[in-house]
Amino acid sequence: MMTTYTVSQGQLQVHEGEAACLDGAVWIDLLNPNRAEEQAVQARLRVEVPTREEMQEIESSSRLYREDDALFLTAPFLHGVENNEYGSTAITFVLTNTALVTVRYATPRAFSTFAARARRTPGQLLGSPDAVMLHLFEQVVDRLADILERVGADMDKASQAAFRSARGTGKANVRDADLKHALLTLGQVGEVTTRANETLLGLNRILSFVAAEKALAVRKENQGLIKTLTRDVRSLVEHAGFLNSKANFLLDAVLGIINVEQNAIIKTFTVASVALMPPTLIASIYGMNFQEMPELNWSFGYPSALVLMIGSALLPIWYFKRKGWL
Template sequence: MLRSYSREADHIVPADLATADQQTLVWFDLVNPTPQEDREVGARLGLDIPTRDEMEEIELSARLYQEDGAEFMTVTALTGLDTDDPQKTPVTFILKDQVLVTVRYAEPKPFAAFIARARKANGLHCTSGETVMVGILESIIDRMADVLERLGNEIDAVSREVFRSKVSNVTKKTRDLQSLIEQIGRKGDFLTATRESLVTISRLVAYHAALETPGRKPPKETRQRIKLLQRDAVFLSDHAQFLSGKINFLLDATLGLINLEQNQIIKIFSVAAVVFLPPTLVASIYGMNFDVMPELKWQIGYPLALGLMILSAIMPYLYFKRRGWL
C-alpha cells in the first residue's frame, strides 16, 4: 500500500499522486509495498527501495548508509506492545532532499498516533520530510516510555508476589513461584526487544545528526528536537537496562526460594530418617532369632521395648528442636 502526504499550512494532509503538487509532497509511506509501488516511488525520487530481506540485515553498514544522494536509515520497531508478546519489525526511513520515504511491513501504533497529531490544526508542524521523520521517532519514543512505565509497575507487582507471599502450603507456593518464573521470563524477553529497538533509534539519530549533507541545514527547532530524541533514547535504554537488572535479581531470588522450599522438604525427610533410626535399631535387635535372649522371657519385656523405641525417637527430635534445625 502506498500512502502519500503533502504539506499544507505547515501540516500534512493525504495527497493523491495523480493530482498533487509535486513540490508540496513530503512523505511517501510504503506499507507492505508491492514491487510496482517500490518502483514507482523509486522512479520519482531516483533511488532504489530496499527489500524486506535487506532491511532485516543487522550489520550497521546495511542499516545506516548514503546512496544516490539519500540517507537510508533502518530501525527495529515493535508491534503488539499491549500484549506480552511484542513482535520486532524493521522500518526504513529514506531522506532525499525534503522528501521522506518510510518502508514498513507492519502497522506500529506510533505511526497512526503521529498522523493524527500532525493533521490537527494546532498539532505538529511538518514542513519537510526531516520534520516528519523526527515526529514519527518522537511518537515511537513516547510509546516506548509508556511501555517501560507499565513494565516497571508489573515488575514491582511480581516483586511483591515473590517476597511477600503468604501462601503456607508448600506445594501451592512452589507452583506459584514457577508461575512467577514464567512471568519474569516474558518480562525479560519484552525488555530485551525494547532495548534493541531503543538502541537502533539512538544510532539512527546519532548518525543523522552527525551526517554532513550539502545544502541541508535544519532549523534550530529541529536540531533541538533531534538532540532531545537522542537524550530520550539513551535515557530510556538506561532505564530498560535497570529494569533488566531487576528482572535478573527477581529470577535469582525466585530460584533461590524454590531451592529453599525443596531443601526444607529434604531436611524433613532427613530428620525423619534420623528420628526413626534408633527405634528401628531396637526393633531389629529384638527381632533376632537367637535362643538365648533373656529379655524375651521378661514380663515387662514388650512394654519396655516399646518405651525404649519411643524414648530413642523423642530424644533426637528434642535435640534437633533445641538446636533450631526444625
C-alpha cells in the same frame, strides 16, 4: 500495502492500497510491500527500496548510508507488547527532499498512534519529510518510555507480593504462586528491556547519522528536535539499564528465597528419615523368623518393642531441636 499521506492547503489526504497516490505525498508507508509497490516508489522518487533481506543486515554501513540526496536509515523496533509477544522488526526510513518512505513488515503501536495523530494535526506533524521522521521517532520514544514505566511498575508489584508471601506464614501453594509470578514477571522485564534497549541504540545511531547530515537532510526549524530526541533516547537507555540491573538483583533474591524453602523441605525429609531409621532397625530385628528369640514368647514383648521404637524416634528429634537444627 502502501499508504500515502498528502497535505494540501492544510488538509490531509490518506490513500491506501490501490488508491494510494504518490504525487505530492509527504509520507509513503510500505507495509509488507509487493514488487509493484516497490517499483512504483522507485520510479516516483528514483531511489531503490531495500529488500527485507537487506534490512536484516547488521553492518552499520548497510543500515545507515547515503545515496545522492537520499538517506537510508534502518533500525530494529520493538513490537508485539500489546499481546505479550515481544519481538524486534527492522524498519527502514528513506528520507528524500520530497518524501519519507518507511518500509516495514510489522506494525509497532507507535506507528498507528502517530498516524492517528497526523490525521488530527497534519500541518504540525506532516509539514516536511524530515518533520515526519523526527516526529515519528518522538512517538516511538514516548511509547518506549510508557512501556518501560509499565514493566517497572509490574516488576515492583510482583517483587513486593513475593517478598510479602515469603515473610508471611500463608499457605505454601499461595507462596509458590507468588514466587512463580515474580519469576515470570522478571523474565518479561528482561525481555522487554533488552529489546527496548536494542531499539534505543538503533535510534541513537540514526540520530547521530542524521545530525552529521542535517545541513542537507533536515530543515533548520526541525534541527532542534534532533538534540531533544538524542537526550531523551540516552535517558531511556540509562533507565532501561537500571531496570535490567534491578531485575537481575530481584531475580537473585527470588531464587534465593526458593532455595531457602527447598532447603527447609529437604531438611524436614532428612530429619524424618533419620528419626525413622532406629524404629525401622528395631522392627526389622523383631521381624526376623528365628525360632530362638528371647522376647518371642514374652507377654510384654510387643508393647515393649513399640515403646522402644517410639523412644528411638523421639530421641533424634529432641537432639536436633537442642542443637537448633529444627
